[in-house]
Amino acid sequence: MVRKPSHGDTTGAGNGGTEATKERKGLWSPEEDERLFAQITYHGVSTWRLRRSGKSCRLRWMNYLRPDLKKEPISKREEEVIISLQQSLGNRWSTIAARMPGRTDNEIKNYWNSRIRKRLNAAAKAGRDDGASAEPAPAAEEKVEVESTNAAAEAGPMPIPARFPVFACQMLDVVGGGGMSSGSGESTLSTASTQQNSGDESEASVGDSNVIHFLSFDDLDYPADLLMDVPGAMDAWESELYPANSISSLN
DNA sequence: AAGACACGCAACCGCAAACAA
DNA sequence: ATTGTTTGCGGTTGCGTGTCT
Known part of the structure; x- marks a missing residue:
């Protein structure tokens, strides 16, 4: 879902500016x-x-x-990594992104806010209802994957x-x-x-x-x-x- | 078919830290 | 040491699109 560009012009005259050097805002x-x-x-x-x-x-x-960005959607496995890292690091999106090559802090933050957090909240609510823990297990194997990624980078x-x-x-x-x-x-x-x-x-x-x-x-x-x-x-x-x-x- | 609503993404905002003059 | 500028980060907003009624 890519928003249609709303930049009316590329001359710098948009957004109320008339000078050629006027700083532009909005979509690129x-x-x-x-x-x-x-x-x-x-x-x-x-x-x-x-x-x-x-x-x-x-x-x-x-x-x-950035050419090294992944273009494909965040996979289930990556989602689990995000959940795991968020649990251990909190909302330090840049740090989380640094451990997930090809993903940006903004991307992860958006993904978290729009999908995971909502899902976890719903699960937590359901968990309170039936007494079960809604917290996802701190998937040990995901941490292994993250570490191996760093290890590869450090090789x-x-x-x-x-x-x-x-x-x-x-x-x-x-x-x-x-x-x-x-x-x-x-x-x-x-x-x-x-x-x-x-x-x-x-x-x-x-x-x-x-x-x-x-x-x-x-x-x-x-x-x-x-x-x-x-x-x-x-x-x-x-x-x-x-x-x-x-x-x-x-x- | 059309309006309302929800969702997802791109980009902006404000703040703090780092850096330069 | 001080001041101004730049960079980086997390939170938030705006808007296009999809789905529901």
Whole structure:
């Protein structure tokens, strides 16, 4: 169920604004999505340059554009994981999301509020009626799955610069990707944007061994002692991987 | 067929922490 | 040390769609 876009225009004149620089609100247009995706692909998250607030850009990226997001509905098994984690962590949605690769805090929060909580309340009510406990068992096997997910992410960790943006874009070998989702599923945006990056499809096209791959180090639960400052890492990032002027036409 | 209601999702809001000047 | 800005988080709202009456 995707809401029909209500953005009347993409010129910035909507929402009562007449200036070209007026900050937009409301639903994102496909054009804005594409521009945001390209921005992050080339510059990382430190440079929000659209006529949107940084918060809005970040949210759109986190909840919708990230290529590593799962597009399929939350499965029964994932639901059980959410219930289990919510029991142990409370409403710390970002923490729960970090343990569920491909899922966002907003997605989990919505799922909880709209479905699970309602169901648990009904079950609790029924439980009070017949004296049975409505609390779902803290499914031990689900915890095993969560832990194994983290273990997979931590397998063979290598030092990364601590000052990297939370979301970074790297050239990775997907074949040996250590269990992380490649996000190549339905991400037509990803394919289109990465291919316009260098014009070299052998590096950018989805399905090849090397693709532009988006990571969340938060999601990986990277051990803090492996984070280290690498002098010049960010400079190299900008100057070698994504030269700033290569995307100037998109702004 | 049409109106009322419920549901689900995307996005906004307010706050706090982190960071930069 | 102080102030302003940015980022991240959880709670909440608004609206499109599906279902019921």
